[in-house]
Amino acid sequence: MKKWLFLGTFGLFLAFSCQEKKSTTTEKKVDTTAKKIITAPKEQTQLIANDATAILARKEVPILCYHNIKDFAASAGEMTKTYTVKPALFAEQMKALSDAGYHSILPDQLYDYLVYNKALPEKPVMITFDDTRGEQYSIGAAEMKKNNFKGVFFVMTVSINRPNYLSKEDIKALSDSGHSIAAHTWDHHMVTKYAGEDWNTQLVKPKAKLEEIIGKPINYFAYPFGLWNKEAIPEIKKSGYKMAFILSTKRDSIEPLFTIRRMIVSGTWSTPRMMEAMDATFKNAK
Incomplete structure (x- = not known):
């Protein structure tokens, strides 16, 4: 009798032990599977950059x-009249753009649109300023704010802190409020004349100085007078710029990102004339 009791008890013990082992093994499998799910890397979509042909399209x-942006007399010279827009007219033009449904964009958005086909807001427009004049901040930025616009300020660094020009504080304030700061050389010398150390003086050092002021990368550049040549583009790329802006001449078929077109707004134009000129210059505009 004792023998049979012993065997029965031992059998129950083995059965119980097997159940425990099976249960433990199953739990380990679940834990292992769960761990794999948690640590599995997420899939990432790789962006493919457009080539020059696709960008031009x-x-x-x-x-x-x-x-x-300032008042001038009727007797002012033709250059002054061409490169100067009166404050009241500038305010009128900003309102006209807003009333027509335009939305301002910045260079990062334009780059992503051209290179990666990313969407832009309906009726995009870019508003840019050259040469670092102080009224671009005191008048230009103030008027843009009324219409919920942001602009791009191309700064020539030799002028910073000079009377009637942007100060370091102005440039930092523009950047902090959502405007884009970009480079316009050190002293506005034509890129077509550069040689030797000029590339460092006019491209590299201004970029570094502006980055120090705003604490952000400077990725965009505007050619003085809108003049460029093919020899300049490798140097601009080497200096760390992603795009460069000319004026309203033809874009280069090989380097369209470094020949982005702009249109000078003449101080002799009425607001309707400015809108017509914009439509004519950018006939295939988005």
Whole structure:
């Protein structure tokens, strides 16, 4: 009798032990599977950049270029009249763009649109300023704010902190409020004349100085007078710029990102004339 009791008890013990082992093994499998799911890497979509042909096929975005925003006399010279827009007229033009349904965009958005086919807001326009004049901040940025616009300020660094020009504080404030700061050389010498150390003086050092002021990368550049040559583009790329802006001449078929077109807004134009000129210049505009 004792023998049979012993065997029965031992059998129950083995059965119980097997159940425990089976249960433990199953739990380990679940844990292992769960761990694999948690640590599995997420799939990432790799963006493919457009080539020059595809970039040129994209509809152009209207890009306006302003210089001085101040009053001038009727007797002023032709250069002054061409490069200077009166404050009241500038305010009128900003309102006209807003009323027509335009939305301002910045260079990062334009780059992503051209290179990666990313979407832009309906009726995009880019508003840019050259030469670092102080009224671009005191008048230009103030008027743009009324219409919920942001602009691009191409700065020549030799002028920073000079009377009637942007100060470091102005440039930082523009950047902090959502405008884009970009480079326009050190002292506005034509890129077509550069040699030797000029590339460092006019491209590399201004980029570094502006980055120090705003604490952000400077990725965009505007050619003085809109003049460029093929020899300049490798140097601009080497200096770390992603795009460069000319004026309203033809884009280069090989390097369209470094020949982005802009249109100077003349101080002799009425607001309707400015809108007509923009439409005519960028006929295939988005």
